[in-house]
Amino acid sequence: MSKILAAPRMARCIGCDSCMLACARMIYQSFSPPKSAIQVRSRGGVMGRMVANICTACAEPVPCAEVCPTEALTPRAGGRGMSYRKAECIGCHKCVEACPVQVIGWDSEQNKPVVCIFCGQCVRFCPHDCLELVEAEVG
Amino acid sequence: MLNTDFVRVLHLDLTTGETRVEDRRDLWRDYLGGTGVAFRLLSESVHDDRDPLDPSQPVVFANGPLTTIFPVVTKAAAAFRSPLTGEYGESHAGGHFASALRYAGYDALLLTGAAKRLTYLVIDGDKVELRSADAMRGMDTTETGRVIRDLVEGAGHRSILRIGPAGESRIRFANGNVDTFRHFGRLGLGASLGSKNLKAIAVIGQKPIDLPADSRAYKKLYAEIYDRVLHTDAMKKYHELGTPANILPLNEMGALPTFNVRQGYFGEAAEISGEAFAEGELITKRACAGCQIGCIHVALYRRPFAPGWEYESTMVAYDHELLYAVGSLLGIGNRPPILRLIEEIDRAGMDGISCGTALAWATEAMEKGAIGPQQFGGIDLRWGDAERYSRAVAAIVKGDTEVGQWLGQGEVAAARHFGALEYVAAAGGQGIAGYWTGYAHVLGHLLGARHSHLDNAGYAIDQKLDPYTDEAIVDHIIADEAERIVQTSMAICLFARGVYDLGTIGQALSSVGIEHSADDLRSMGQRIYWERVRLRERLGFQARLEDIPHRFFETPTPRGQLEPERMARMLEIYQARRASALS
Numbered sequence: 099m100s101k102i103l104a105a106p107r108m109a110r111c112i113g114c115d116s117c118m119l120a121c122a123r124m125i126y127q128s129f130s131p132p133k134s135a136i137q138v139r140s141r142g143g144v145m146g147r148m149v150a151n152i153c154t155a156c157a158e159p160v161p162c163a164e165v166c167p168t169e170a171l172t173p174r175a176g177g178r179g180m181s182y183r184k185a186e187c188i189g190c191h192k193c194v195e196a197c198p199v200q201v202i203g204w205d206s207e208q209n210k211p212v213v214c215i216f217c218g219q220c221v222r223f224c225p226h227d228c229l230e231l232v233e234a235e236v237g
Numbered sequence: 238m239l240n241t242d243f244v245r246v247l248h249l250d251l252t253t254g255e256t257r258v259e260d261r262r263d264l265w266r267d268y269l270g271g272t273g274v275a276f277r278l279l280s281e282s283v284h285d286d287r288d289p290l291d292p293s294q295p296v297v298f299a300n301g302p303l304t305t306i307f308p309v310v311t312k313a314a315a316a317f318r319s320p321l322t323g324e325y326g327e328s329h330a331g332g333h334f335a336s337a338l339r340y341a342g343y344d345a346l347l348l349t350g351a352a353k354r355l356t357y358l359v360i361d362g363d364k365v366e367l368r369s370a371d372a373m374r375g376m377d378t379t380e381t382g383r384v385i386r387d388l389v390e391g392a393g394h395r396s397i398l399r400i401g402p403a404g405e406s407r408i409r410f411a412n413g414n415v416d417t418f419r420h421f422g423r424l425g426l427g428a429s430l431g432s433k434n435l436k437a438i439a440v441i442g443q444k445p446i447d448l449p450a451d452s453r454a455y456k457k458l459y460a461e462i463y464d465r466v467l468h469t470d471a472m473k474k475y476h477e478l479g480t481p482a483n484i485l486p487l488n489e490m491g492a493l494p495t496f497n498v499r500q501g502y503f504g505e506a507a508e509i510s511g512e513a514f515a516e517g518e519l520i521t522k523r524a525c526a527g528c529q530i531g532c533i534h535v536a537l538y539r540r541p542f543a544p545g546w547e548y549e550s551t552m553v554a555y556d557h558e559l560l561y562a563v564g565s566l567l568g569i570g571n572r573p574p575i576l577r578l579i580e581e582i583d584r585a586g587m588d589g590i591s592c593g594t595a596l597a598w599a600t601e602a603m604e605k606g607a608i609g610p611q612q613f614g615g616i617d618l619r620w621g622d623a624e625r626y627s628r629a630v631a632a633i634v635k636g637d638t639e640v641g642q643w644l645g646q647g648e649v650a651a652a653r654h655f656g657a658l659e660y661v662a663a664a665g666g667q668g669i670a671g672y673w674t675g676y677a678h679v680l681g682h683l684l685g686a687r688h689s690h691l692d693n694a695g696y697a698i699d700q701k702l703d704p705y706t707d708e709a710i711v712d713h714i715i716a717d718e719a720e721r722i723v724q725t726s727m728a729i730c731l732f733a734r735g736v737y738d739l740g741t742i743g744q745a746l747s748s749v750g751i752e753h754s755a756d757d758l759r760s761m762g763q764r765i766y767w768e769r770v771r772l773r774e775r776l777g778f779q780a781r782l783e784d785i786p787h788r789f790f791e792t793p794t795p796r797g798q799l800e801p802e803r804m805a806r807m808l809e810i811y812q813a814r815r816a817s818a819l820s
Contacts, residue, residue, distance in 0.1 A: 112531030114524035115336075116463075119305070123456060129239065129306045129446040130340055131394055207445055225467050225529035 100177030101231040102155035102216055103136070110226040111148035113140060120223035126205065126212060133205055135214040136229075151201045153214035155179030155234060162193035162202060162213070171213070178234040182213050239302070239446050239749060242266075244274055244344040249358070249365065251433050252292065252350030256365050264345075269753075270301030271728030273765050274345050275316035276327065276686075280772045282349065289318040289326075289425075290407060290432035292351030299345040300335035301728040304527075307459060307745050308466045309733035311335060311525035313421075314725060318776060320425035320432075321409040321591070321647050322666035325773040327687045328426050331525035331730060332416035333396035340394060340442025348433060355405070357437040359389055362444055370436035375402050377584035378414035381437055389439045399437035400427040401586020403634050407431050408645040410591035410667075414583070418523055418533045418554040422588045423667060423689055455748040462736060462745070467529055471735040475532040476522070480557035481511030487672060488565075490795045492696075494673040495565040496620060497597035498662040498792050501673040505570025509560050518572055520552070525730070532556075532732060538576035553580045561671025562593025567600065567626060574623030581627055585634045591647065592633070594668025596626055598648035598660050599640065607657035613640035661786040664688065665778075674699035675796030677710050679789050680807055684714055684780055686769055691731055693718040699796055707803065711810040715766070722769075723762040767818045780808055780815075 121134035170186035189209035203212030313335035319326030404427030411427025488506035518536035632641035643651035664682035670690035681695025
């Protein structure tokens with residue numbers, strides 16, 4: 099079974115940006131929060147509620163993988179979401195447009211997508227246990 | 238800035254709208270960032286012979302080399318000529334301001350001149366734009382933030398610094414509100430921005446900054462510091478009850494300033510304690526960008542507005558200093574009225590501590606007959622009466638009465654005007670923070686560059702120092718401030734000072750390719766300390782016994798009643814240290 103990312107306890111979020119910084123740092127070799135596959139936002143300013151824009155790990159057909167011309171993105175076997183092989187990516191940007199929840203970011207320097215790889219670094223660096231890697235339920 | 242060897246300064250002349258970007262190697266080498274860079278840029282551009290509110294006076298903001306890229310490195314330092322004291326002004330704020338500035342591509346922002354009409358500034362990476370804020374005249378800080386959030390494109394990764402009506406009317410202790418819950422609080426930055434017709438600064442930071450090619454040391458150290466921040470006792474206090482955890486222990490030792498510092502004990506302290514707020518009103522906590530602590534304690538302020546179970550509610554952030562300044566200091570022992578005053582003062586855009594100390598002075602001056610309600614639009618101030626204090630806050634902002642106008646200049650100016658200096662509870666021209674612990678607290682306030690308890694933690698020296706000798710007190714005040722200069726030059730939140738000793742700071746810098754040993758950093762802090770004293774003296778600072786009011790020698794502290802003679806000896810010791818450092 100493959101794990102996917104969930105944000106079940108966002109009511110506890112303090113808006114510290116730690117998850118975004120972790121994703122950028124550990125996966126995308128960047129100091130910059132925009133280079134993170136999780137994007138935390140306040141809705142209605144800081145007095146509003148905190149939300150996490152994350153990959154919802156579509157079951158097949160996986161829209162981003164479907165449009166990928168090089169199989170850089172492929173559906174994960176027996177689960178939800180996709181696998182990403184950066185070396186295969188030609189930077190066509192189609193996955194960004196295809197994402198139904200618009201959570202694939204774009205790294206314009208490298209000309210590559212910023213996608214979730216379900217690694218759990220954001221979970222490790224969340225101080226309030228808002229995030230979790232969960233077993234994907236298929237079907 | 239990261240991956241370079243310079244500090245990038247964005248200069249903006251608000252009179253002409255012209256901008257210039259300057260890359261300063263000398264600042265990177267000798268001043269690092271934050272306090273060091275802000276102070277240095279101010280010293281190069283401030284006018285010694287002009288009023289603090291003269292449009293030509295500069296206002297500087299700076300983040301630091303470690304901003305956002307390590308846990309709890311969240312602060313921006315502002316430097317300006319203080320409208321409240323007339324001398325050096327420095328103030329620090331959290332929120333997302335430092336972070337947004339970093340990712341917009343700047344380490345410092347230097348503003349000069351004044352816009353012709355009310356304006357707000359948008360910095361979006363290389364795009365710098367001045368826009369009309371005519372429609373925001375008189376708008377409170379909450380609504381100004383809301384409107385600008387709607388007007389400025391770009392979701393997330395941005396920060397909005399704004400002033401309220403108090404800043405527009407140059408109230409001398411007006412603050413700058415950052416992202417609703419944080420502030421450049423003390424010494425009147427809001428009035429300086431008001432004098433520039435600058436209602437707000439929105440910064441959008443989205444630029445990519447790459448990790449160093451070999452990032453192993455950096456990632457490892459980040460994780461270590463993260464674990465120290467969250468899984469040791471180093472910062473426990475700040476994420477549990479927060480600073481209001483201080484209320485009860487201070488009260489127990491007789492060190493909670495009450496009724497305008499006439500006593501150090503408040504009978505109703507239990508009602509306004511951190512514990513009481515946490516149980517009754519606390520609904521959530523919030524954090525600055527890159528801080529996993531989340532010390533911002535947010536209360537629900539809920540009140541009925543009509544019969545029939547009609548309620549309105551707002552969210553109000555509270556901390557120890559506010560619970561003191563509009564609680565014990567004014568004799569208010571109920572939580573909802575305290576939240577009400579915090580909210581009103583905050584929306585008007587005033588510093589909560591200074592507003593509280595001004596109101597406390599006014600209450601006592603009225604009680605003793607030095608001022609009268611007829612000079613204050615009929616407001617007859619009474620200890621503990623929040624309704625009257627609420628009217629007084631509005632009257633200060635409005636400035637249409639004699640007392641209101643003078644209170645807007647700060648209680649020291651008001652006391653001089655009305656001849657009631659004996660009720661002043663300020664050191665170095667600024668009302669004191671919420672501790673009444675002894676000599677070091679008072680002396681630290683006077684000698685500190687921000688005239689703040691956070692400069693040198695005199696309140697902690699009073700509680701811990703043994704033996705408590707004159708020399709040791711003075712030397713600790715100087716040494717603690719010099720070390721804190723290193724932390725605030727990074728610009729680390731001082732709540733994390735237990736995590737970031739100089740060795741750790743050196744390692745953190747080294748992991749991103751900046752080499753400074755702990756010893757280098759220590760000497761840099763000491764050098765900047767005395768350079769800053771020199772600038773402060775240029776702007777009028779003197780360490781004089783006359784600037785410590787009578788009140789402080791009347792009210793007993795846990796260290797006994799303070800004696801002017803002993804304080805004078807400490808000032809002599811300070812003068813000797815000064816003479817040898819500056820010779």
